[in-house]
């Protein structure tokens with residue numbers, strides 16, 4: 001196929017390491033910037049309303065959404081499910097693309113097929129897009145590469161403005177995907193009559209606060225490093241979280257596996273008693289996301305159970321949860337307390353950073369981990 005040439009407009013600054021040790025570290029430090037840039041495209045700060053680009057279908061008519069993606073993008077989708085269900089009251093089905101492409105789920109016309117991909121080229125996600133197309137659903141993709149195959153094959157695209165992501169392990173593209181999903185959830189909620197203007201203002205204000213809060217999270221690098229020294233000694237690590245922080249735990253475990261080669265598993269904290277609790281001893285550190293959300297007490301009681309069995313607790317919390325967490329945690333990283341809605345976006349930043357700091361201690365090839373590719377274009 002003949003393609004038109006695209007001349008890059010990227011500056012050396014955008015593709016260099018900018019004084020950081022690795023691309024991953026540089027990209028971690030770009031979280032505040034990319035969240036801000038992505039919000040600029042989707043939010044009117046004067047009216048505190050979400051303003052999406054025009055879509056070729058109506059969000060009012062959508063009866064359900066099917067979300068699919070691979071890797072970190074899939075975990076972003078899992079956070080999106082919580083938001084779409086909770087805020088927009090929209091039924092959501094979600095599956096990894098390598099499964100969805102062969103599942104052939106029954107779907108109403110007018111359903112929304114929501115694809116998430118940094119590269120827009122991942123083979124399984126693209127195949128899932130084509131499979132969803134057979135059901136005549138609306139295809140909306142959240143993509144970082146705007147001239148990608150998925151962009152061409154979608155009915156509409158929402159761009160994450162993360163710039164080039166060079167490290168194989170995704171960081172800034174993930175928070176940009178979450179930012180788009182948060183805005184989309186607000187837009188769908190409004191279209192479905194589920195959101196009054198005051199509540200929209202409240203949620204958008206929380207989003208607009210994010211670049212500052214993300215910078216506060218990055219300022220915790222020393223506390224994260226101290227935690228990394230414990231994790232780097234372990235052979236297995238358990239990640240725990242509840243609600244929209246469960247996908248944050250999954251993202252943390254994936255990142256640790258990808259770049260430090262330490263085995264990690266993520267569990268919904270309440271599910272621990274149905275199996276993984278038998279693994280707990282002092283050699284299996286527990287990394288928990290436990291900021292002060294409505295599920296804080298539940299998570300805390302799961303952590304107490306783990307502690308009673310000799311578990312070493314490394315806890316990401318916030319200023320409101322810190323006092324009670326400090327009574328049981330061996331180490332904590334304390335982030336600013338933010339609106340529940342945006343909590344996963346702030347909390348995931350130091351969780352990704354932990355994997356980075358562990359990889360540094362292990363001396364692995366952080367930006368190019370073994371056996372992995374930035375974009376997996378084969379099945």
Ligand code: G6P
Pocket residue numbers: 070071072073116117118119120121122125168169170372373374375376
């Ligand atoms: C690869 C990368 C992951 C990424 C996944 C999905 O496995 O190593 O970091 O999350 O692909 O990539 P995509 O470009 O579709 O977001």
